[in-house]
Amino acid sequence: xxxxxxxxxxxxxxxxxxxxxxxxxxxxxxxxxxxxxxxxxxxxxxxxxxxxxxxxxxxxxxxxxxxxxxxxxxxxxxxxxxxxxxxxxxxxxxxxxxxxxxxxxxxxxxxxxxxxxxxxxxxxxxxxxxxxxxxxxxxxxxxxxxxxxxxxxxxxxxxxxxxxxxxxxxxxxxxxxxxxxxxxxxxxxxxxxxxxxxxxxxxxxxxxxxxxxxxxxxxxxxxxxxxxxxxxxxxxxxxxxxx
Numbered sequence: 375x376x377x378x379x380x381x382x383x384x385x386x387x388x389x390x391x392x393x394x395x396x397x398x399x400x401x402x403x404x405x406x407x408x409x410x411x412x413x414x415x416x417x418x419x420x421x422x423x424x425x426x427x428x429x430x431x432x433x434x435x436x437x438x439x440x441x442x443x444x445x446x447x448x449x450x451x452x453x454x455x456x457x458x459x460x461x462x463x464x465x466x467x468x469x470x471x472x473x474x475x476x477x478x479x480x481x482x483x484x485x486x487x488x489x490x491x492x493x494x495x496x497x498x499x500x501x502x503x504x505x506x507x508x509x510x511x512x513x514x515x516x517x518x519x520x521x522x523x524x525x526x527x528x529x530x531x532x533x534x535x536x537x538x539x540x541x542x543x544x545x546x547x548x549x550x551x552x553x554x555x556x557x558x559x560x561x562x563x564x565x566x567x568x569x570x571x572x573x574x575x576x577x578x579x580x581x582x583x584x585x586x587x588x589x590x591x592x593x594x595x596x597x598x599x600x601x602x603x604x605x606x607x608x609x610x611x612x613x614x615x616x617x
Contacts, residue, residue, distance in 0.1 A: 375420040378607045381428040389604045390418050407436055415443055425449060425611040427469045447614055456613050457505045470603060471499050475507050477606030486573040492582035498565060516584050519554045537587055563590045
């Protein structure tokens with residue numbers, strides 16, 4: 375049984391897997407990391423392996439606890455993965471992008487796959503049908519775009535995204551909604567069409583918190599479940615058991 379941990383700046387996502395099957399998932403503030411870890415181990419004593427992906431430093435006592443209770447793997451850019459990484463600066467590649475590619479390789483083997491993760495930033499990542507990771511792109515996410523309009527102008531308000539935005543805004547707020555949301559949808563549509571023209575039978579996977587809001591259905595588009603990144607971490611852990 376595997377314990378998968380994705381530690382962000384303020385919160386931690388934890389999941390327990392039996393092979394590929396999700397048994398348990400919880401999200402908690404980072405300050406409760408040790409207490410929640412103890413609860414998970416108490417509820418699932420069968421856990422034998424663990425993986426941690428962290429964007430910030432994790433307390434040493436937590437690492438020690440994981441090492442003492444499990445065969446522990448901390449994800450880094452040097453961790454063996456099931457695809458060939460052809461990124462020119464592999465040590466700058468985000469751990470989240472590595473995990474998403476691992477999920478794409480596992481779930482869509484021998485296919486050209488573009489993963490679009492719509493979160494704080496919008497990332498585009500491509501793996502080929504030869505299981506080569508080529509790279510992609512990074513663009514500002516929805517919230518970042520709304521905040522920038524407010525921060526860098528004198529009179530535009532700070533607003534949040536909403537669904538069902540009209541093409542033509544007839545107020546300042548609706549004009550901002552149209553400019554950002556419809557503009558971003560058109561950006562995504564153009565990117566997908568360009569990739570699809572270069573990579574045959576391209577499968578496009580949308581994931582991340584804003585993926586539903588920015589939906590642009592295409593012939594081969596798939597909305598990944600919210601656990602896609604956690605699944606990728608679990609696949610990396612399983613892959614490393616055989617190394």
